[in-house]
Amino acid sequence: MPELTYIEAINEALREEMRRDDRVFLMGEDIGAYGGAFKATQGLIDEFGAERVRDTPIAEAAIIGTAVGSAIVGMRPVCEMQFADFVSCGFDQIVNVAGKLHWRSGLAAPITVRLPAGGGVSGGPFHSQNPEAWFMHAPGLKVVAPSTPADAKGLLLAAIRDPNPVIFIEHKALYRRARGEVPAGDYETPLRARVVREGSDLTVIAYGAMVHTALEATQDLDASVEVVDLRCLAPLDTETVLASVRKCSKVLVVDEANEVGAAGAYVAAVIAERAFDDLDGPVRRVAAAQIPIPFAPQLEAATLPDAGRIREACLDLLEY
């Protein structure tokens, strides 16, 4: 099996799906000749031309709104926000137009919006955010967040083919750092959670880059730690989450996002409500401090969760 980086896997998924389905096209800022700010679409304009790899005006609302328009007349648009942070400029079109359309009328909006998200790269307050919880809260959207190259390809193929609007969270720090075996050719990864490492004493639940941090933090612990990668945040795979919690009886939920109202806050609430009798300790969380993500490496490191904080929380829990 070929080894690819996370961003190579995304590029391959886009290329293969555009070959397979002529309804699929890409839109975004500087995604054509330049290949995108992170080079996710590099080389695609050469194969598919400027009509299917469309450089757009700097207009996030229009990127998403025109995607909806093209989708309801038969296209399958894949939009790139240059940085996940800029999705706030197109928030209304996602939440009010795309997300509600099928429930209110039966008309589907099969669009994919790719968001390069996450910190750890000294991006500062406007280039480091993890906005997934905004979209989990809005009905009608699916929110997907791969952690590995194989899942990045398989989940992106599943997202493009999904008949609903899918917010696809790509972690910038994984683009070139995460490398792994990626199956060649066509496959879809189900929008379900995955047990990355089996264990029996404690469950650590994470998604995106934090899956790697959680694995690193717990690899040398003198305990059997299960790590669950959520992969899809909305709809949430509560079955896999609850099964793991019931097995291990202790749980830590990790977000890289700001802690208040985060994806992990919802996961923790589901566990507290539905698996209370199975718990041998409190539901613990590790997440980013509730501040904008700072620029200076020392400040950013003090803000974002890291292996040390995760390890400490695990040790606390294991003592219950």
Next chain:
Amino acid sequence: MTPPHDLEHEAPTRAVSLQAAPGSSHDHLDLDDRRRLLHLMLTTRAIEERGLLLYKQGKVPGSFYDGRGQEATAVGATYALGADDPVCPLIRDMGAHVVKGTSTAGILGQYLGRAGGVSGGREGNVHFGDWHRGVIPMVSMLPDMMVVATGMAMGFRMRGERRCALSFFGDGATSRGDWHEAMNWAAVQQLPVIFVLENNQLAYSTPLTQQFRVNPVERAAGYGMPAVTVDGNDVEAVFDATREARLRALDGGGPTLIEAVTMRMHGHGAHDDAAYVSPEVLAAWQEKDPIVRQAQRLSALGVDVDAVADEVKAEVADALAEALAMPVPDPATILDGLYCESEPQIVGRGDAPWSGHGDEAWGGADA
């Protein structure tokens, strides 16, 4: 209390004079078309009058909005569209739904919040669209649907389909960023889309002078987009301007902005007595009522306009009985359909009653 706005004297500068669109619409409308336009406007008004009555009787939940006085704009513009040209109506555009063939009972059922209403009770009042007939349901945020229409036009271009999309919006909507994004995007990509600005003098209670300094129809030039101002209360003038814009769009000439100058004759909603509008202004606009105008035109041509009115009355009465008999929606169904679970359907074909549509329609939306 603040005195009522003197809308006539406060209007922002306008270099484009208010005039009928060039070319005689009579060349493109036969007598049946002109009679049909009256029928469609009367139907629109009858539906909204009935809805208002139902609201006052306490039978309509929530709020109620109508487009009294603006029937010519929605009906005239939509009448120029082909079966495959989708339309994005806004709050004052019941006529667009009517022209595309949405059932009157479905609309009244919508007002009543019934299971048989167009949205099955999931939404109220004007928030619906029978997309199987090419009508895209609006959202309340302005002017979001202008961007969606632009996207449909982009889809037509990419698919090589000879179609266009049309979006309505009001003068107030021109202040939001989505207006700029849609205008710029459509012009840059030269997309087959028609923007119909219904200048009805008011955004809720806010007059034009507090909305913009330069009329949006003049701004169009800055985007590189042709624009025209028409009398929004003349259904044939609106039709003709839209017909020309549509031909431009289908022939690869890009988008057009049409400003239809009209007047909102009721409050923003049924709860609004519009005391901020002076009675003199309303009286002056009442003299320009679009339905009376078309009826007078047809009377002079020997058409029995009372017969048209009687037809409409009977049709709406039947539809009302049908709507009142519709069951209320079942609360057990609220979670259904949040996500699409099957291969998505796409926007369908609507009615295209204009006699001028030959075999030009692309005709593939059913596929």
